[in-house]
């Protein structure tokens with residue numbers, strides 16, 4: 364019997380071919396998931412920076428530009444691209460902050476992102492005391508931002524509540540739960556708020572534009588329950604309070620929410636907050 368001294372050429376070729384096939388399968392998968400991870404990390408960094416800059420815009424007393432730039436200079440270096448892309452920001456006329464990376468495509472103005480920008484600012488305010496005079500400017504800024512947001516969406520009226528968007532069904536969700544996931548550690552349970560804007564050009568209804576705030580969390584209350592709310596009227600710049608506001612029920616995308624309601628409150632029910 365002939366002694367076997369090694370592998371035949373055919374065996375070697377087959378083994379090499381099998382290895383080549385395995386490598387060909389593994390490398391793109393591995394590379395793709397690495398690429399995906401780096402892209403996701405970059406998007407997360409851009410989103411964090413956007414939240415930070417948007418908050419700076421809202422808290423700045425003037426047009427917000429200086430506050431945003433100062434914040435970017437101080438903290439922008441903490442938000443880098445894992446692929447070495449250059450991260451930059453742009454402040455739009457309506458206060459929207461766009462953060463982009465030279466290597467990765469912008470995440471775009473998704474509804475969720477717009478909400479996060481808007482609501483990250485609100486969260487700073489909702490947990491604060493309304494009597495703080497320093498907040499007056501901030502409330503006005505917030506309202507202006509909301510109005511710009513509606514115009515950006517080509518809407519002439521709308522409201523956003525601490526629980527849901529009352530106007531656009533598909534994007535409504537449990538805003539609070541969403542925020543708690545996105546901003547762990549921030550307390551979103553200490554109150555309820557609502558921003559409301561109604562243009563005049565529909566049926567002659569006078570323009571209304573206000574911000575409601577209550578220290579009561581209405582999420583678990585029965586519809587019809589009376590709550591005390593404070594209203595900041597953007598048009599008259601007046602702070603007023605009433606105990607005749609109620610909790611009402613809102614169904615969006617088949618899900619029921621509780622929101623602050625003013626339906627049964629007449630103008631005589633308000634008292635000025637000094």
Ligand SMILES: [Zn+2]
Pocket residue numbers: 405444445446447448464465466467
């Ligand atoms: Zn990047």
